[in-house]
Amino acid sequence: MNIDELKNAWNEDNFFDGTPEISLEQKNKINLPLEKIRKNMRMELWSTIAIFVFAFTVIAVCGADFKFKFYLSILIASMVFVTFFFFSQFFKLYKNMSDPGMKTLAGLKDLLHQFHLNKQYYLSFYLSFVPFLVCELIIVLEFIPRPVPLSDVQVASILIGTLVITMPLLFVIGKWWFRMFYGKYIVQIENLVRELEQ
Structure with a gap:
């Protein structure tokens, strides 16, 4: 096969027709929810940093004994x-959303897949704090002085009650938080993908 035949075969090949570029109007529709998601991700990052700085500051200035402060510091x-x-x-998802090369329907579908994967990460993130909350509760129960010490039954009841309430509550809060700050924008992108597929 000579060069001219190869060029003709290349020009006739319609392999890339399945991944058309997204029009400027559709890009604008996509950019609005993506920018909202990026903004919420930045807000969440900075508020999380502020919470940890606040927690370490409170531990540093509180007048508790060394062991209490040390255990809480290690836990945090x-x-x-x-x-x-x-x-x-x-952050990997954040970078992928900023990628200017996302011009095809296939790229948009890949981004949606990443959103759904990160939803699972997000719920796991909230549930991963259950052991930390239990440990903090144990430290507080053991180190905060009381006029009358708690009995073993009271300590067990408080811990079990906290677990029974906290785990479902964290799961529900995580799902609600994700839906409010990310989910509704992901639905907008899913609707746009459906439009593009038609």
Whole structure:
């Protein structure tokens, strides 16, 4: 096959017809929900950093004994480590949303897949704090002085009651938070993908 035949075969090949570029109007429709998601991700990152700075500041200035402050500091430092892992996953999504090369329907579908994957990360992020909350509760129960010490039954009841209430509550809050700050914008993008597929 000579060069001219190869060029003709290349020009006749319609392999890329399945991934058309997105029009300027459709890009504008996509950019609005994507920008809202990026804005909410930035807000969430900075508010999380502020919460950890506030927590470490409170521990530093409180007048508790060394063991109490040390245990809480280690616990919050562990929470920072877990948070860093999840936010590193969110940052990958943030970078992909900013990619100017997302011009095809296939690229948009891939982004939607990443959104759904990150929804699972998000719920896991909230549920990963249950052990930390239990540990904080144990530290508070053990180190806060009381006029009458708690009995073993009272300690067990408080811990079990906290778990029974906290786990479903964190799950519900995580789902609600995701829907409010990200889910409704993801639905807009899904609707646009459906329009593009028709």
